[in-house]
Amino acid sequence: MADMEFFRARVARIADLTPSFRRFTFTGDGLDRYGDPGFDQRIKVVFPAPGLTFDDMPTGDDWYTAWRALPPESRLPFRTYTTRAVRNAEREVDVDMVAHDVSGPASAWIDRAQVGDEVLLLAPTVDRTGVSYGVDFVPPAEVEQILLAGDETAAPAIAAILEQLPRDARGVVVLEVPDARDAAYLPSHPGFDVHVSGREGAERHAHLVRTVTAVAPVLCAPGRGAEVEEIDVDHDILWEVPRAKKGGAALRSAPLYAWLAGESSAIKTLRRHLVAEHGVDRRAVAFMGYWRLGRAEGE
Secondary structure (H helix, E strand, C coil), X not given: CCCEEEEEEEEEEEEECCCCEEEEEEECCCHHHECCCCCCCEEEEECCCCCCCHHHCCCCCCHHHHHHHCCHHHCCCEEEEEEEEEEHHHXXXXXXXXXXXXXXXHHHHHHHCCCXXXXXXXXXXXXXXXXXXXXXXXXXXXXXEEEEEECHHHHXXXXXXXXXXXXXXXXXXXXXXXXXXXXXXXXXXXXXXXXEEECCCCXXXXXXXXXXXXXXXXXXXXCCCCCCCCCCCXXXXXXXXCECCCCCECCCEEEEEEEEEEEHHHHHHHHHHHHHHHCCCHHHEEEEEEEECCECCCC
16 A cells, blocks of 8 residues: 555534634545654645546656646646644544635635535555655754744644644744734643744734744854855745655754744745854754745645
8 A cells, every 4th residue: 555645535524723724624434544644744635626526636656747747727726734633543634724815726615615525635644654754843862942933834733743742842933823813723832932923914924034033042052154055935945854864863963953834935034044143053954935925836
């Protein structure tokens, strides 16, 4: 059985957790095989589209290449999300999504979805062996502080990480969300200081960048800045998860491990600040451009 599988699933329940976060509980006959390696496990959700069926979605090992080869009008839209909970015995999976103004096929589905609506979930299976490269939280075995920072698209992953970290872990969360009431979405952790701010019409990512800049001197051990290779977020993928050859952490120990995720331009700014201004070892910084302003996933 394959390590990754397209699961056909339907909506069993919908719950509004906060003004911006909506939980979809999916069910399906095959979800007893849905795997959950933990932390920030990435999955793909394939949404329906007019005139197409889920049989039109390539599902082989090279599905993405086959999908890109299709005419645009023949492509089913998909987006990346985080597994929030799996209950194999009940054949249920929870996926939390950001509900916002309709701007594309994913936000339209989130806005209008009803119990019984179907999607495809591309996710690990319970038979997965070896490293799960969909898990990007790969800290050193020994780390003094952890920084988790991102915008609302990173919130489900940050929540999953906080829930699974040991109680003696220490660090800081910096999260920017659309509405101040969204702060209730994050679970508490006794070892983490949490800085959550609602945008409330302010410039996007202003809080995120300002707060990470403010907490960095406290989190970072004194060190010399390092030269950072520039990444053109309009043409290149902003995504780097330092790992050893066998898939483990790139470092055995570090004073700080930073996990940064969200809109590419903001994450690029945060990564540059930590590495160039504070000398944080590149091998202790995982940074993921989950999305880019004005660009749909897969483009």
